Amino acid sequence: MSLIKLPRILYVFALLAFFTAWADVTIEVTGAGARQFPIAVADMAGEAQLKEPITAVIRADLARSGRFNLVETGGVVPSESPLVELPVWRDRGADSLTVGSVRVDAAGLTYIRLRVFDNLGQKHLASFEIVAKPNQLRRAAHQLADQIYELLTGDKGVFATRIAFVQKQGKRFSLQIADADGQNPQTVVAANEPIMSPSWSPDGGRLAYVSFERRKPVVFVQDLYAGTRKAVAAFKGSNSAPAWSPDGRSLVVTLTLDGISQLYLIPAEGGAQRRIQRSPGIDTEATFSPDGQSIVFTSDRGGSPQLYRASLLGGDAERISFEGSYNVSPHYSADGKTLTFIRRETGGFRVATLDLSNRQTLTLSSGSYDESPSFAPNGKMILYASEVGGRGTLATVSSDGLVKQRLMAEGDVREPAWGPYAGQLPLTRLPFNP
Numbered sequence: 001m002s003l004i005k006l007p008r009i010l011y012v013f014a015l016l017a018f019f020t021a022w023a024d025v026t027i028e029v030t031g032a033g034a035r036q037f038p039i040a041v042a043d044m045a046g047e048a049q050l051k052e053p054i055t056a057v058i059r060a061d062l063a064r065s066g067r068f069n070l071v072e073t074g075g076v077v078p079s080e081s082p083l084v085e086l087p088v089w090r091d092r093g094a095d096s097l098t099v100g101s102v103r104v105d106a107a108g109l110t111y112i113r114l115r116v117f118d119n120l121g122q123k124h125l126a127s128f129e130i131v132a133k134p135n136q137l138r139r140a141a142h143q144l145a146d147q148i149y150e151l152l153t154g155d156k157g158v159f160a161t162r163i164a165f166v167q168k169q170g171k172r173f174s175l176q177i178a179d180a181d182g183q184n185p186q187t188v189v190a191a192n193e194p195i196m197s198p199s200w201s202p203d204g205g206r207l208a209y210v211s212f213e214r215r216k217p218v219v220f221v222q223d224l225y226a227g228t229r230k231a232v233a234a235f236k237g238s239n240s241a242p243a244w245s246p247d248g249r250s251l252v253v254t255l256t257l258d259g260i261s262q263l264y265l266i267p268a269e270g271g272a273q274r275r276i277q278r279s280p281g282i283d284t285e286a287t288f289s290p291d292g293q294s295i296v297f298t299s300d301r302g303g304s305p306q307l308y309r310a311s312l313l314g315g316d317a318e319r320i321s322f323e324g325s326y327n328v329s330p331h332y333s334a335d336g337k338t339l340t341f342i343r344r345e346t347g348g349f350r351v352a353t354l355d356l357s358n359r360q361t362l363t364l365s366s367g368s369y370d371e372s373p374s375f376a377p378n379g380k381m382i383l384y385a386s387e388v389g390g391r392g393t394l395a396t397v398s399s400d401g402l403v404k405q406r407l408m409a410e411g412d413v414r415e416p417a418w419g420p421y422a423g424q425l426p427l428t429r430l431p432f433n434p
Contacts, residue, residue, distance in 0.1 A: 029064045030404040037152050040071040040094035042078050044112070046102040050137060054102065054112060057141035058148070060181065061159040065149065066403030080115060081433070083122065090119035096152060100144075108134055114144050115432070116151055126151055127430040138184055140425055147427070158376045162419040163383060164188075164198040164207055165394060169411040175209055177224070180376075180418070182394065182407040188222055189229065196415055199242050199251075201268070204422025208232070208242035208251055208268075219253055221268060232270035241285050244268070246292040252276065254284040263297060265312070277310055277317060285329050290336040296320070298328045307341060307354070321354065323361050329372060330354075333379040338399070340364075340373040340382050351384050351397060364401040374418045375399075383418045 041059045062068040071094040078085055078099045089097045100114040115127040128147050132140040139160060146157030161180045166173060174190040175198055189195070193212040200207060207222045219233035219242045233239040237256035244251060248268060255264050255273065261282045264273040277283050281301035288295055294311045301308075305328045307321035321327040326344035333340070339354040343361070348368035354361050364382065373384040379399060386395040386406065392414045394407040 029066060036067060036069045037096060038069045038071055038094050039096040039098070039148075039152070040073050040089050040092065041098045042073050042076060042100075044100040044102050044114075045077050045080075046104075049104060050102060050110065051134065052137035052141075054100070054137060054141045054144075057138055058098070058145045061142060061145035061157075062148065064181065064405055065159075066398060067149070067153055080113070082117065083124070086117055086119045086122045089117075090122075095120050096125075098148060110134070110137060110140070112140055112144065113430070114147070116148060124432040127432055129428045129430055130425050132425060136425060138179060139423075142179060142181075143425060143427060155380055156378045156421075158378050158381065158418075158421075160424060161377055161421060162204070162423070163394070164200060164417045164419060165385075165413050166195050166198065166415040167411045167413050168392075175207070175222075177207070177419075188224065189220075197241055198415060198417045199244055200417055200419040201244050202246055202248045202420055204420045206248075206268075208244065210240050210242070219251070221251075221270075230270060232268065233266055233273075235273065243287050245288050246290055252286040252288065252295055254286070263295070276312065279317075283308075287331050290332060290334060296330045296332065296339060298330065307339070320356070320359070321361075322359070327352075331374045333375045333399075334377055335379060338375075338379065340375055342371055342373065351382060353382075353399060362401065364397045364399075365395070365404075370395070372415050372417070374416065376418050377421050381418075383416045385414050385416055 043055050047054055059070055063070055071092055080099055080101060082099060097117045097119055098114055103111045110132045113129045116125045118125050130140045142160035145159045149157035159180055162177050163180055164177050167176050171192055173195045175188040175195050176185045177188055178185040191213045196210040198207050198209040205224055209220055210217050211220055217238050217240050218231050219239045220229050221232050222229040233253045235255055235257055239255055241254040242251045251266050251268055253264055253266055254261050261284045263276040263283045263286050265276055266273050279301040281299050283297055283299045286295045286297035294309055296307055296309045298305055299308050304325045306319055307327050307330050308317040309320050310317035324343050328342050330339045330341045337356055341352055342349050343352045349370055350363050351365040351370050351373045352361050352363045371385045373382050375382055381396045381398055383396050386393050392412045394413055394416050396405040
């Protein structure tokens with residue numbers, strides 16, 4: 001929990017460029033990337049026998065990225081070696097084509113094969129196969145979409161990653177994890193008291209978060225595989241704003257041991273605290289640099305909330321935000337070159353980025369109140385919290401500001417965090433046999 005707290009959230013996107021709905025999650029996409037790749041994603045042969053759609057998930061992933069222009073296939077199912085058909089697809093406006101097939105064996109395992117073709121060069125680009133259990137079909141589809149995305153854009157995809165968020169329904173709070181598109185939500189923990197500030201471990205196997213179930217803020221760590229949890233920061237006063245070290249061994253937390261919010265380092269399994277910084281102001285919302293050597297955090301030590309950087313080896317903190325009188329909630333990109341944060345501008349609190357090499361800032365959202373930004377693992381998208389129609393929701397914006405998404409789910413959704421690359425199914429790259 002941050003002691004430098006933003007107001008509640010109001011954010012409304014512009015006209016829709018794409019719309020799809022599954023179950024109780026609605027995804028709206030506005031804008032397109034600087035370059036779009038026209039692609040035809042053909043229906044997979046044998047897919048009708050599956051309970052989960054493979055082709056539909058792949059199409060939706062590519063569409064909501066803003067990087068692809070999906071060409072209508074008309075329900076045509078090409079052969080798996082359609083080299084002679086590529087000019088036809090090129091004439092339809094598709095630069096690329098994917099074809100695939102599905103086979104289910106006697107044990108219930110699904111063998112999903114996908115091939116990608118360059119229609120302009122009239123050649124095969126790559127073939128992949130994933131073997132999935134019945135409850136892994138969506139994950140398999142997301143991974144195949146990641147392969148297409150990386151093959152054609154050169155950037156690693158994040159469709160198969162997960163997000164965490166806090167959902168409030170009535171008086172009940174729950175910590176949820178879901179696919180990056182908001183689908184397949186699962187409850188990690190639920191309580192009648194507030195839950196806040198989820199933070200993913202680097203391996204994606206644990207979540208740190210703040211719970212008020214003990215009538216005060218306490219930091220817990222939940223093991224997502226074992227289903228166990230432990231209170232790792234339950235010191236006197238407030239315990240809040242956990243963030244993991246890159247090696248997963250430590251957490252930086254905000255404690256009020258001396259009556260004011262200051263930053264401390266604790267073991268991820270719990271234990272004695274070590275103070276990192278000492279200031280007369282509020283220090284909170286720390287995040288580790290990817291190399292683990294320093295932290296960036298929010299502090300009002302200079303009179304207004306700003307971003308500071310400090311080495312874990314000691315020394316004075318360096319102020320790194322200078323535009324505006326209110327900059328909070330920093331989060332590093334995976335390459336350590338950029339921060340996303342919330343800045344106050346005329347008209348609202350907005351998601352922004354700070355280039356650490358030249359100190360240039362870029363405002364990415366345009367709402368009144370946005371909060372809790374975090375980068376996708378590939379640094380291309382930023383997840384944050386928003387509000388539409390009086391309830392919290394999730395939103396994303398590309399790091400260049402061109403593509404915006406809004407994920408509408410049931411209840412009041414807050415405190416999002418984008419997880420790391422983890423939990424991937426084995427994927428085999430196949431040779432092409434025409």
